[in-house]
Amino acid sequence: MKTITPVQIWKNGQLVSASVLNSYLINDNLSTSATFWYGLFQETADGNIGAQLSQGNLTMTGADYASFETNLQAWDWVAKQLNLTIIGDYVAPVPPTQPQTA
Numbered sequence: 705m706k707t708i709t710p711v712q713i714w715k716n717g718q719l720v721s722a723s724v725l726n727s728y729l730i731n732d733n734l735s736t737s738a739t740f741w742y743g744l745f746q747e748t749a750d751g752n753i754g755a756q757l758s759q760g761n762l763t764m765t766g767a768d769y770a771s772f773e774t775n776l777q778a779w780d781w782v783a784k785q786l787n788l789t790i791i792g793d794y795v796a797p798v799p800p801t802q803p804q805t806a
Contacts, residue, residue, distance in 0.1 A: 705745075705753070705794035706779060713744065713757045722757045723747045724794050727782045730761070737765045738772060740782055751797040762786075 710723045722744035732738040740762050746754030762785050764772060772778065783790050 706783075706790045707747075707792045707794050708744075708783070709789040709791055711744070711788065715755075715757050720746060720755075720757055724753060725783065725786075725788060725790065727779065729778065737763055737769055738778075739763045740778065742782055742786065744786075753794075753796070 705726045708725050710721045712719045724745040727742040730741045743759040744757050748754045
């Protein structure tokens with residue numbers, strides 16, 4: 705998952721901010737095309753993943769597919785198709801631990 709510059713999405717009659725992009729390769733014919741699923745998510749006040757606000761599939765073909773070699777290229781391609789700016793990796797917060805008593 706990647707953090708993105710927040711974008712506003714119309715959801716259930718209101719504008720909601722998406723700040724996390726997730727994507728998976730769901731099909732690659734190893735010849736001419738690869739299809740990626742993507743989802744845009746809210747981030748909760750405590751930094752966890754919130755509601756999914758949007759999702760879909762994107763198919764990479766042509767010169768983009770011919771040059772596709774790394775995950776970083778795939779992330780950049782998905783973000784470009786959606787007109788998003790990746791600003792970092794999403795890292796879920798770690799809950800505080802309680803000190804152990806003897």
